[in-house]
Each structure stands twice: as structure tokens, then as C-alpha cells.
Amino acid sequence: MTGELRPGRADAVPEPAVSVIIPTYNRLEYLKKALITVQAQSLGNWELTIVDDGSSDGTAEYVESLGDSRVRVERREHSGNPARIRNVGVRRSRGRYVAFLDSDDLWEPSKLERQVAAMAESGCRWSYTRFDMIDDAGRGVPFTAGGDWYPYSGDIVAPLLATKAAVAISSLVVERALAMGVGGFDESDRLLFREDYEFCLRLALQAPVTVVPELLCHVRQHGGRATMARRDLYGRSADVYRKIEVLLTDAGLRRLCRHRCALHLVADADAHRGAGDRVSAWRCLVDAFRYDPWSPRWWVVMVKLALRV
Numbered sequence: 001m002t003g004e005l006r007p008g009r010a011d012a013v014p015e016p017a018v019s020v021i022i023p024t025y026n027r028l029e030y031l032k033k034a035l036i037t038v039q040a041q042s043l044g045n046w047e048l049t050i051v052d053d054g055s056s057d058g059t060a061e062y063v064e065s066l067g068d069s070r071v072r073v074e075r076r077e078h079s080g081n082p083a084r085i086r087n088v089g090v091r092r093s094r095g096r097y098v099a100f101l102d103s104d105d106l107w108e109p110s111k112l113e114r115q116v117a118a119m120a121e122s123g124c125r126w127s128y129t130r131f132d133m134i135d136d137a138g139r140g141v142p143f144t145a146g147g148d149w150y151p152y153s154g155d156i157v158a159p160l161l162a163t164k165a166a167v168a169i170s171s172l173v174v175e176r177a178l179a180m181g182v183g184g185f186d187e188s189d190r191l192l193f194r195e196d197y198e199f200c201l202r203l204a205l206q207a208p209v210t211v212v213p214e215l216l217c218h219v220r221q222h223g224g225r226a227t228m229a230r231r232d233l234y235g236r237s238a239d240v241y242r243k244i245e246v247l248l249t250d251a252g253l254r255r256l257c258r259h260r261c262a263l264h265l266v267a268d269a270d271a272h273r274g275a276g277d278r279v280s281a282w283r284c285l286v287d288a289f290r291y292d293p294w295s296p297r298w299w300v301v302m303v304k305l306a307l308r309v
Helices: 027-040 059-065 084-090 113-124 159-160 176-181 196-208 233-245 251-274 277-292 296-306
Strands: 017-026 044-052 073-074 097-100 126-134 173-175 210-220
Touching: 017 027, 017 084, 017 113, 027 059, 044 059, 044 084, 059 073, 073 113, 084 097, 084 196, 097 113, 097 176, 113 126, 113 159, 113 173, 113 210, 159 196, 159 233, 159 251, 173 176, 176 196, 196 233, 196 277, 233 251, 251 296, 277 296
Parallel strands: 017 044, 017 097, 044 073, 126 210
Antiparallel strands: 097 173, 126 173
8 A cells, every 4th residue: 555656657558457437636645645556456457547526736737747648637627526527437448347446545456456356257247345444644443334344245235225235435346338237326416425325236236246355445534535524414325225216126125225214314304403403304204204114213313303302
């Protein structure tokens, strides 16, 4: 994870095995470190597209100054929509596989090689790896993805719905045809900052996955991380489950999906209650009751609202 950017190369990769996509916005110092971990990959047959979402910190100029023909920058007007930015990268990619790396995250040197080999061996069209959380200085921080990490493989729709399977976007390598076939990332505002989870659910509905259980990806937690500042992720997560439910044909999976939707709506109601917005809190509780009327948490929040606690 350490080192310096290597000198530029004049020889572009004619047919890269993997197209790496980094979306970024005003994170030049983090981006430099992410770039190092791409250049350090043991699999050298890659291309990298950095999609710059209108940065004002010299990101595009810095990337162009590298002189590495494998690395290019796509300048875009600022949208603040990660799904839209990633989709630009997918459309520009040429490799059989696409790999996603957020500009504040890091890879281990063998990541791409291990995943491409695992997909070739298993016949699976997408893969992910173990990941951990690090701070600004690269030190480990407590894992925040729902407890211990487990390497689920094959059909992972149920553990993904239940969030027992934790898939970081920066750990993904996906066959480009599959990513395009499921429609890419959902760019709608209602799924903003939950588009990566929803994308993985659609991948899981289409194809089994292979997992590389080694720790090959490091996700950085810091104050500037997009999801750290969001206070509406419960509602957005509920919208993910609403969308996915209509794609499910299995009754058990539909019940699980509705239960998860209700849990997030109740959490959203409690957040609105804490903020003093009782109207929105009651609205969320009514919606949650429609999805799962037997949730104990629902009754707790309802009593708090009724008693104005």
C-alpha cells in the first residue's frame, strides 16, 4: 500500500483484461495513494479511467501529467452522483472485466490477479474480496458492516438482503457484459449513496459470485466520506428494498426483503422523531407497518411517538 507513482508508460494496453474505474471529486491526496496501489498490481494487463466529477483541486491536470497511457481522466461537470460517474467509466471501459476503486480506498498488490484467477477457475462472472476499514493514517478501525465478515459465495441473494454478506464496492471485479446487462448503477436520486448495494443485489439476482477470502481491499473511513455525512440513508435503504422486491419471485426472499424494508423505515422514523419531525416519523411508521406489522422495534418507536418521548 506504500510507494511512489511509477514513471509514465508510452505503451497503452491494447486489450486490457481489467478496466479499473475510479470516481473522484476533490480528493487529490487520497487519489494519489489509490493510484499507487493500482500501479502496483501484479496483474499488469489493466487500464484505468479516473472519472473526475468536476474537481477544483487540480485532479485532472495531475492525472494528465503522469504520462502513463494506461491511465486517462474523464472530465465531467459536477453532479455529486456516484452512480452516474461510475457508469461513465463502465461505458468507457474496454476490458473483459471492470473493477471499481473509490479514490480514498486502497488495494493490495495481488488483488486483480487473485480475482481474475478465481473467476476463471469457478466460471463466475463477478467476485469480491475481504476488506477492512482504515483511518486517514491507514490504521485499522472497527469494522462497521454488521459484525464479522464472512466469505459468502454462489447464490448470495439472501445473505445480501440480510446484510450478512458484506461487499465493498472497491472489492468488486465484474464481467463488463454482466455490469452492462443488469443496467449498470441506478442513477436515480432516491438511491443516492446506496446505489452500490442495490447494484450488488441485481448482480446476485443474475449470477452466482466467487469470493476471494483474503484481505485485499482497504476502505477508508474519514470525515469527508460521502456516506459519513448522510442522515437519510435509512430511507434510501428502504427504497433499495422496495425496488428489489418487485424483482424477486421467491416468496421467502420477498418476505425477507419486506422485513428489511420495514426495519429501515422504523429506523428512519426514529431518526425523524429524534429530530423533532413527528409528521415524517408517523409517515415512516405507517409505511413500515404495511411491510412488516410484527416488528418489535416498530412498537417501541410507536410508543415513543405517542408519549412524545
